[in-house]
Amino acid sequence: MQRTAPSNHLFVGKKPVMSYAMSALIQLTQAGEVVVKARGLAISRAVDVAEIVTKRLGGGQFKVKNIGITTEVVGEGPETRNISSIEIVVGK
């Protein structure tokens, strides 16, 4: 997962879920699609963001179009470890 991602990618971290939901909604309104991404424990929050945007805030306009999961290797040398990540594509 690149941090230099396209502008329609939204990285979910430790901020309140509604903060990300609002960002996602703005992105959807402007561009018609947003890719909600998260790693590790933030994965649950990314799912919350997608659900809030599609079921509550979007007025029925948006839906989950694709969900992918993968494993990323983080850290260097002997400290590398695997971390799960998710990508949820939300669009019209």
Place this chain on the structure above:
Amino acid sequence: MQRTAPSNHLFVGKKPVMSYAMSALIQLTQAGEVVVKARGLAISRAVDVAEIVTKRLGGGQFKVKNIGITTEVVGEGPETRNISSIEIVVGK
């Protein structure tokens, strides 16, 4: 999400992730498919289980076939709240 689910459904909760990964692997070996389910914060762990089974333990035999997310209503009366859930279908 019914707790009286078909026997190939695996509910991920608070136990160590490898405990669920082993259960999933046994189910896959016996039946060829397992549906890994979780709600709320356990969603991250369900993704870990699917990734461990497909990438590390399964010897390349199994893959993620479908991922769905939804919102469940839990609690009763004035105490109802929404909780996100995930279903990950792993098979051959």
